[in-house]
Amino acid sequence: MELTHFDKTGAAIMVDVTEKPETLREAVARGEIHVTAETMSQILQGTAKKGDVLGVARIAGIMGVKKTSDLIPLCHPLPIGKVNIDFTADEDHLRVICTCTVKTAGQTGVEMEALTGVSTALLTIYDMCKAIDKHMEITGIHLERKSGGKSGLFVYREENHA
Amino acid sequence: MELTHFDKTGAAIMVDVTEKPETLREAVARGEIHVTAETMSQILQGTAKKGDVLGVARIAGIMGVKKTSDLIPLCHPLPIGKVNIDFTADEDHLRVICTCTVKTAGQTGVEMEALTGVSTALLTIYDMCKAIDKHMEITGIHLERKSGGKSGLFVYREENHA
Amino acid sequence: MELTHFDKTGAAIMVDVTEKPETLREAVARGEIHVTAETMSQILQGTAKKGDVLGVARIAGIMGVKKTSDLIPLCHPLPIGKVNIDFTADEDHLRVICTCTVKTAGQTGVEMEALTGVSTALLTIYDMCKAIDKHMEITGIHLERKSGGKSGLFVYREENHA
Amino acid sequence: MELTHFDKTGAAIMVDVTEKPETLREAVARGEIHVTAETMSQILQGTAKKGDVLGVARIAGIMGVKKTSDLIPLCHPLPIGKVNIDFTADEDHLRVICTCTVKTAGQTGVEMEALTGVSTALLTIYDMCKAIDKHMEITGIHLERKSGGKSGLFVYREENHA
Amino acid sequence: MELTHFDKTGAAIMVDVTEKPETLREAVARGEIHVTAETMSQILQGTAKKGDVLGVARIAGIMGVKKTSDLIPLCHPLPIGKVNIDFTADEDHLRVICTCTVKTAGQTGVEMEALTGVSTALLTIYDMCKAIDKHMEITGIHLERKSGGKSGLFVYREENHA
Amino acid sequence: MELTHFDKTGAAIMVDVTEKPETLREAVARGEIHVTAETMSQILQGTAKKGDVLGVARIAGIMGVKKTSDLIPLCHPLPIGKVNIDFTADEDHLRVICTCTVKTAGQTGVEMEALTGVSTALLTIYDMCKAIDKHMEITGIHLERKSGGKSGLFVYREENHA
Numbered sequence: 001m002e003l004t005h006f007d008k009t010g011a012a013i014m015v016d017v018t019e020k021p022e023t024l025r026e027a028v029a030r031g032e033i034h035v036t037a038e039t040m041s042q043i044l045q046g047t048a049k050k051g052d053v054l055g056v057a058r059i060a061g062i063m064g065v066k067k068t069s070d071l072i073p074l075c076h077p078l079p080i081g082k083v084n085i086d087f088t089a090d091e092d093h094l095r096v097i098c099t100c101t102v103k104t105a106g107q108t109g110v111e112m113e114a115l116t117g118v119s120t121a122l123l124t125i126y127d128m129c130k131a132i133d134k135h136m137e138i139t140g141i142h143l144e145r146k147s148g149g150k151s152g153l154f155v156y157r158e159e160n161h162a
Numbered sequence: 163m164e165l166t167h168f169d170k171t172g173a174a175i176m177v178d179v180t181e182k183p184e185t186l187r188e189a190v191a192r193g194e195i196h197v198t199a200e201t202m203s204q205i206l207q208g209t210a211k212k213g214d215v216l217g218v219a220r221i222a223g224i225m226g227v228k229k230t231s232d233l234i235p236l237c238h239p240l241p242i243g244k245v246n247i248d249f250t251a252d253e254d255h256l257r258v259i260c261t262c263t264v265k266t267a268g269q270t271g272v273e274m275e276a277l278t279g280v281s282t283a284l285l286t287i288y289d290m291c292k293a294i295d296k297h298m299e300i301t302g303i304h305l306e307r308k309s310g311g312k313s314g315l316f317v318y319r320e321e322n323h324a
Numbered sequence: 325m326e327l328t329h330f331d332k333t334g335a336a337i338m339v340d341v342t343e344k345p346e347t348l349r350e351a352v353a354r355g356e357i358h359v360t361a362e363t364m365s366q367i368l369q370g371t372a373k374k375g376d377v378l379g380v381a382r383i384a385g386i387m388g389v390k391k392t393s394d395l396i397p398l399c400h401p402l403p404i405g406k407v408n409i410d411f412t413a414d415e416d417h418l419r420v421i422c423t424c425t426v427k428t429a430g431q432t433g434v435e436m437e438a439l440t441g442v443s444t445a446l447l448t449i450y451d452m453c454k455a456i457d458k459h460m461e462i463t464g465i466h467l468e469r470k471s472g473g474k475s476g477l478f479v480y481r482e483e484n485h486a
Numbered sequence: 487m488e489l490t491h492f493d494k495t496g497a498a499i500m501v502d503v504t505e506k507p508e509t510l511r512e513a514v515a516r517g518e519i520h521v522t523a524e525t526m527s528q529i530l531q532g533t534a535k536k537g538d539v540l541g542v543a544r545i546a547g548i549m550g551v552k553k554t555s556d557l558i559p560l561c562h563p564l565p566i567g568k569v570n571i572d573f574t575a576d577e578d579h580l581r582v583i584c585t586c587t588v589k590t591a592g593q594t595g596v597e598m599e600a601l602t603g604v605s606t607a608l609l610t611i612y613d614m615c616k617a618i619d620k621h622m623e624i625t626g627i628h629l630e631r632k633s634g635g636k637s638g639l640f641v642y643r644e645e646n647h648a
Numbered sequence: 649m650e651l652t653h654f655d656k657t658g659a660a661i662m663v664d665v666t667e668k669p670e671t672l673r674e675a676v677a678r679g680e681i682h683v684t685a686e687t688m689s690q691i692l693q694g695t696a697k698k699g700d701v702l703g704v705a706r707i708a709g710i711m712g713v714k715k716t717s718d719l720i721p722l723c724h725p726l727p728i729g730k731v732n733i734d735f736t737a738d739e740d741h742l743r744v745i746c747t748c749t750v751k752t753a754g755q756t757g758v759e760m761e762a763l764t765g766v767s768t769a770l771l772t773i774y775d776m777c778k779a780i781d782k783h784m785e786i787t788g789i790h791l792e793r794k795s796g797g798k799s800g801l802f803v804y805r806e807e808n809h810a
Numbered sequence: 811m812e813l814t815h816f817d818k819t820g821a822a823i824m825v826d827v828t829e830k831p832e833t834l835r836e837a838v839a840r841g842e843i844h845v846t847a848e849t850m851s852q853i854l855q856g857t858a859k860k861g862d863v864l865g866v867a868r869i870a871g872i873m874g875v876k877k878t879s880d881l882i883p884l885c886h887p888l889p890i891g892k893v894n895i896d897f898t899a900d901e902d903h904l905r906v907i908c909t910c911t912v913k914t915a916g917q918t919g920v921e922m923e924a925l926t927g928v929s930t931a932l933l934t935i936y937d938m939c940k941a942i943d944k945h946m947e948i949t950g951i952h953l954e955r956k957s958g959g960k961s962g963l964f965v966y967r968e969e970n971h972a
Binding site for chain 5: 812813814815816820822841852856861863866869870874877880881882884885921922925926929930933934937939940941942944945946947949950951952953956964966967
């Protein structure tokens with residue numbers, strides 16, 4: 001096994017994908033932000049009426065997906081065919097869970113796009129709530145699922161990590 | 163306590179900082195990525211000689227800091243006076259810890275810049291290692307320390323969160 | 325009277341502002357989009373509950389303000405101290421009116437920033453409604469008010485134009 | 487009829503176009519800027535010799551087309567196959583008319599690209615002339631024509647709007 | 649022979665490539681930076697161990713390739729399938745030679761991408777060494793080779809220029 | 811003498827400038843592009859009437875200056891107070907000489923901005939003429955002059971390099 005982002009001399013490269021077929025690919029990433037009870041309450045109020053933290057974070061996440069190849073040095077610029085970002089406010093554990101799904105018909109996968117979407121959305125929640133809560137923590141960002149391309153289906157297994 | 167990024171009608175706004183004095187501000191953010199033993203070994207080899215994953219991630223993180231206000235919708239564009247990004251490869255816990263320090267002489271704090279630097283650096287490590295490890299997890303991103311400005315010194319307390 | 329964005333040979337330049345003092349400046353721009361009754365009804369529904377066209381357009385407008393110097397060739401990059409974007413849905417005239425207010429403590433005015441904020445917000449409304457209405461028209465974009473700097477207060481007079 | 491940029495829960499999404507065929511698509515947008523007689527005279531002089539306002543605005547418009555998906559949150563990034571921007575200086579009505587034509591071989595239309603090109607070009611004219619005329623107005627921005635894709639030919643009808 | 653980036657009236661255009669077939673294309677550009685003996689020594693030390701000037705410049709060059717259509721007004725945005733950047737430190741002539749190879753499966757060539765990659769990499773070397781050497785010179789940037797597309801193979805001939 | 815863009819461990823950093831005073835700074839960079847007689851003739855025709863290669867390149871160069879800190883990894887984002895770009899078409903030597911002057915009131919110098927302006931302008935000339943001339947060469951890019959800041963006046967001496 002070796003890192004594909006380096007050539008034989010150890011120099012960083014953007015991997016050649018020009019001869020790979022365009023196939024339908026999808027990636028789902030997930031992550032969460034832990035907040036105080038007060039912050040959770042403010043977020044939930046906004047979702048119901050005005051001051052919509054999650055609405056702003058969703059837009060930031062979608063726009064973040066489109067900036068992936070500008071942020072991650074060796075990432076290929078890709079057509080983006082679909083993005084959606086979902087939030088679950090889990091009051092019991094004082095956390096907001098974010099999932100980002102990205103689809104493309106392209107020559108390489110969109111896992112970095114999905115992960116960047118999750119990261120940007122969670123950072124935006126942080127930004128909007130930081131005036132009342134500086135102990136928030138963004139955590140558990142991982143690739144949940146990935147399909148399409150030569151490597152086929154991947155599903156994250158919790159136990160693989162612990 | 164209320165979210166400052168909304169006006170009285172609940173509309174998102176970029177907060178007025180024009181009358182705040184320019185003061186010296188610093189923020190330190192921290193986060194980590196959990197990897198397999200094989201990935202850790204590849205990262206450590208690269209740091210010692212060629213195929214330098216952390217070197218690439220450091221550049222991505224520094225450039226990410228400069229893109230913060232482009233990524234986070236209500237964030238002010240700020241002069242950036244200093245950025246550094248440190249990595250600690252913790253072999254015992256199979257994780258790479260990243261800290262990002264940002265300084266500015268500005269009208270508002272740089273905590274979002276430091277957090278964006280950490281996120282971008284960790285996403286870049288993910289990108290470079292994903293060919294050999296799809297179970298990586300980015301975790302524990304938080305503001306470690308912040309100084310300067312009206313609110314003064316902030317230091318993260320672990321227990322505040324758990 | 326002459327165009328300041330050209331030198332004596334007629335070559336485009338970015339004007340020298342390095343010796344101008346930093347003063348508090350504010351600009352308000354305004355514009356509107358004309359829509360069908362059906363589109364207006366969809367927009368109003370979203371504002372009240374879900375599917376919030378104006379919420380998305382507001383974020384786009386604020387982010388557009390920050391991209392002004394990247395879009396307008398001879399525009400100076402400026403610190404942006406405050407942005408807010410307001411919408412009035414005028415059902416009688418089937419139009420949504422947008423105003424964008426930008427403040428800075430800088431060496432030159434922010435009228436282009438305010439105008440770019442309005443344009444971007446209105447284009448975003450267009451994008452979100454174009455599936456049901458291709459006859460929308462964006463119209464009446466102008467500088468409503470401007471204060472600060474050597475030239476002092478400016479207020480738009482309707483009659484001056486007609 | 488419903489807005490396609492929201493899912494069933496009302497959350498903003500980037501629509502899935504991955505299964506749409508790539509077809510040749512073209513869009514033409516149009517808009518205008520109203521100026522004083524003095525400004526019109528300056529613009530016309532520049533076009534003839536030096537101090538070429540419209541030349542600068544044309545470049546800004548073409549570059550603006552390429553930034554569309556970065557400005558409009560739910561817009562797909564698209565390959566851009568052709569852009570041209572035309573200006574007509576209408577001295578009788580003291581206005582400059584701008585049309586922007588964009589072509590692509592893609593999975594979705596380029597009307598937002600054409601509209602963004604027009605807006606950016608007109609804002610640039612504004613910027614270059616604002617030292618001598620603060621009563622300019624950008625107006626009448628609409629989609630003139632669109633062809634290609636499943637929905638086929640669209641032509642703007644003036645009466646549909648008034 | 650005429651310049652294709654202008655229409656018949658002399659207005660700048662982005663050329664229509666929508667009907668050109670997608671073919672595999674490759675371009676190699678080359679350039680160099682001349683430095684003092686002291687700077688050369690610092691660069692060589694860094695490549696061997698820490699303070700890796702060329703490693704940073706390589707990342708900057710790869711990221712610069714992806715920004716080409718944002719920098720060059722009439723350049724088409726293209727998928728980028730592969731990028732690599734090589735440096736040769738030529739101690740005898742006190743210069744670092746940079747070559748950048750870009751591949752795409754696209755409708756137009758990638759020579760501007762390769763040239764932009766070389767320029768950005770060399771400017772980055774300049775930036776990193778300018779504290780100790782202000783007499784550096786970036787020179788000899790040209791297209792070395794180009795293949796694919798209707799015009800076929802091009803190879804730079806030294807004598808053609810002198 | 812040592813490279814300031816690395817810390818003691820050899821890690822790349824953005825240098826701390828937060829405690830440096832804001833002073834008036836100016837930098838002038840210069841470079842040239844060598845072309846065939848046919849290309850030179852086309853460029854000269856355009857400057858006189860329509861098809862203005864140098865007019866487009868000037869706009870690209872000015873916009874390139876504003877992107878410097880986005881392109882060069884360790885470069886500070888700076889306010890830009892003035893930019894102008896001059897071209898001299900030297901028919902005898904079949905070259906176009908470009909100089910770019912940048913001024914700022916800032917905490918660090920603008921030499922990278924001036925050099926990036928020259929590079930972008932020359933690459934744009936290349937792009938616009940490449941259909942008729944693939945043997946162009948961009949050459950002699952260097953810092954001509956720099957003033958302001960602690961290090962004071964710098965003037966390039968030809969002999970220092972040869």
